[in-house]
Amino acid sequence: MPLKSGLTILGSNSSIPNFNRMCTSHIFQVENSLYMIDCGEGTQLQLTKFGISRNKIKAIFISHFHGDHLYGLPGLLTSYMHFSRTEPLLIVGPKGLKKWLDCTFEISQAYFDFEIEILETDTKVGTEVYKDDKVRVETFELFHRIPTQGYVFTELEKELKIRKEKISEYQLSVDEIIKLKRGETIDREEISIKPEDACFPKERPGKYVFMSDTIPLESIPESCMDANLLYHEATYLHDMKEKAIERGHSTSIHAALTAQKANARQLILGHFSSRYLETDPFLAEAKTVFDNTFLAEDGQFYPLHFNDHHL
Ligand SMILES: [Zn+2]
Numbered sequence: 001m002p003l004k005s006g007l008t009i010l011g012s013n014s015s016i017p018n019f020n021r022m023c024t025s026h027i028f029q030v031e032n033s034l035y036m037i038d039c040g041e042g043t044q045l046q047l048t049k050f051g052i053s054r055n056k057i058k059a060i061f062i063s064h065f066h067g068d069h070l071y072g073l074p075g076l077l078t079s080y081m082h083f084s085r086t087e088p089l090l091i092v093g094p095k096g097l098k099k100w101l102d103c104t105f106e107i108s109q110a111y112f113d114f115e116i117e118i119l120e121t122d123t124k125v126g127t128e129v130y131k132d133d134k135v136r137v138e139t140f141e142l143f144h145r146i147p148t149q150g151y152v153f154t155e156l157e158k159e160l161k162i163r164k165e166k167i168s169e170y171q172l173s174v175d176e177i178i179k180l181k182r183g184e185t186i187d188r189e190e191i192s193i194k195p196e197d198a199c200f201p202k203e204r205p206g207k208y209v210f211m212s213d214t215i216p217l218e219s220i221p222e223s224c225m226d227a228n229l230l231y232h233e234a235t236y237l238h239d240m241k242e243k244a245i246e247r248g249h250s251t252s253i254h255a256a257l258t259a260q261k262a263n264a265r266q267l268i269l270g271h272f273s274s275r276y277l278e279t280d281p282f283l284a285e286a287k288t289v290f291d292n293t294f295l296a297e298d299g300q301f302y303p304l305h306f307n308d309h310h311l
């Protein structure tokens with residue numbers, strides 16, 4: 001698995017795993033820190049198939065309690081005893097998550113050698129739910145048949161990167177390099193060296209937004225604007241728009257319009273209904289509205305930063 005920051009799709013289908021497309025689960029990574037979003041049935045198989053280390057998962061974020069987003073979770077957690085996990089694990093999800101897990105583990109008499117911390121949220125109130133040295137995670141409300149929330153992952157500001165040739169050009173000391181990377185100016189008697197004289201231009205922190213399952217949002221929360229990657233569900237093609245809304249879902253055109261409104265750089269479509277053998281028509285439809293669209297494919301990696309893109 002690449003060490004770049006980005007998204008790996010573990011499952012791109014909706015409720016029924018079919019046509020080699022499993023239920024929803026994503027791995028978002030910032031360098032070597034991994035974060036899971038949703039954990040549908042079959043997620044463990046996908047982790048193994050795509051060579052993703054379970055022990056590197058620092059936290060799990062659940063959008064809602066429909067089985068295609070959740071029913072892989074108890075299996076994943078209980079399997080950790082075979083992987084000698086000792087690091088604590090945070091699981092974030094709507095209110096009711098603790099009750100569901102407690103009941104499951106009490107009845108099956110499951111035990112854990114590591115600490116599981118559960119953070120329950122009110123899906124109507126967008127809030128920061130996680131922060132470490134790499135990333136900040138916030139929730140926002142989605143509109144589905146049961147309480148549902150999306151997630152925004154924002155990279156934290158990184159230190160500037162020094163241009164190697166500038167070290168010898170300016171005869172920089174270690175202390176001076178540290179200061180420049182922090183964005184400070186070096187004042188020498190004869191010259192002052194600004195960070196931009198010796199460092200690469202600052203990279204905009206990357207943002208990944210997860211929107212599934214939902215009808216199209218009427219207004220885009222500020223936190224979701226300007227994402228590098230926006231994942232939006234497209235359960236149906238647009239000729240089924242009435243059925244989509246009735247079932248609390250979206251079409252490819254809805255997803256594309258949302259990407260446009262949210263000023264996203266790239267849109268990834270997923271959560272395809274099992275009624276569709278081929279997913280190419282989703283891409284064709286969405287591209288009529290938002291050109292920079294890609295299809296979610298199980299096992300595919302989508303770099304967070306545009307200049308990393310392999311396509
Ligand atoms: Zn779903």
Ligand SMILES: [Zn+2]
Nearest residue numbers: 064066144213
């Ligand atoms: Zn659902």
